[in-house]
Amino acid sequence: LVAMFGSAFGFAVLALTIGVVRFWRGVSPAAGADAATRAAIAAARVPAAAEAAIDVATLRHLGGGHGEGCNEADDRFTLARRRFHHLTAYGFLLCFASTVVATFMHYLLGLDAPYGWASPPVILGTLGGIGLTIGPTGLLWLNLRRDPAQGDPDQRPMDRGFVALLLAVALTGLLLLGLRETRAMPFWLAVHLGTVIALFVTLPYGKFAHAAYRAAALLKHAVEKRLPRRFDLGSD
Structure with a gap:
């Protein structure tokens, strides 16, 4: 089971990495740059990476550029999309952390599941599941x-399908947690694992991929704005 899910997740990470590397090679500020520009890029890497990381973590650009948010049903600005994105992203990360901690406890510490309600995997998974339910909803x-x-309009099926899959992962995970000591546990375990592996194998090809490419684009922007500006106005 670990090998199957590990392979699926590893494939998703590899596919995303290959795609982002190819994207970066095509848009990198260093492409075709002279020696002076390359030196400036090298000096800008650390602060640019820090800025991009903060932008990704805070979803700053979902503030609409003015901090008031995006338009949804009408012309009014709202931060709802940013807040639901935060719940989704950090809910996903907490669920992933829960899986990592549970794997560590099982294989390295010899502690078999199910774990108690106050254990790190259950706390992380519960909080993550709640975030991953509210956010996608x-x-x-x-x-x-x-x-x-x-x-x-052509992108809506992909958007809604991905959100529905995240919601299915969260809801079946919470149901599995609540029913783990009942006869229904094997059924919900199979359903939950099915949604998880479906999420893994579709990660590089669906809406999730925009997170990786957006992070690369933000890094590019953070590097470029630290480079010296040169204006070639010509002889006139």
Whole structure:
């Protein structure tokens, strides 16, 4: 089981990494740059990486550039999309952390599941599951209410499918936690594991991929704005 899920997750990470590396090679500020620009890029890497990391962690650009948020059903600004994205992203990370901690406890410490309610895997998984339930539910609600002019209609099935899959992972995980001492546990375990592996194998090809590419784009922007500006105005 570990080998199967590890292989699926490893494939997703590898596919995303290859895609982002190819993207970076195509847009990197260092591509075709002279020696002086390359030196400036090298000096800018650390502060640019720190800025990009903060932008990713805070989802600053979902503030609409003015801190008031995005448009949804009408022209009013709202921070709802940013908040639901935060719940989704950090809920996912907490669930992932729960899995990592549980794996460590099982294989390195010899502690077999199920774990107590106050154990790190259960606390992390419960908090993550709650975030991963509220966040995608809110994003799906916003997507259904959004003005058609605010997005590409052809992208909606992908958006909604990904959000629904995240929601399925969260809900089946919470159900499994609540029913783990009942006869229904084997059924919900199979359902939950099915949703998880479906999420893993589709990660590089669905909406999730935008997180990796967006992070690379933010890093590019953070590097470029630290480079000296040269204006070639010509002889006139």
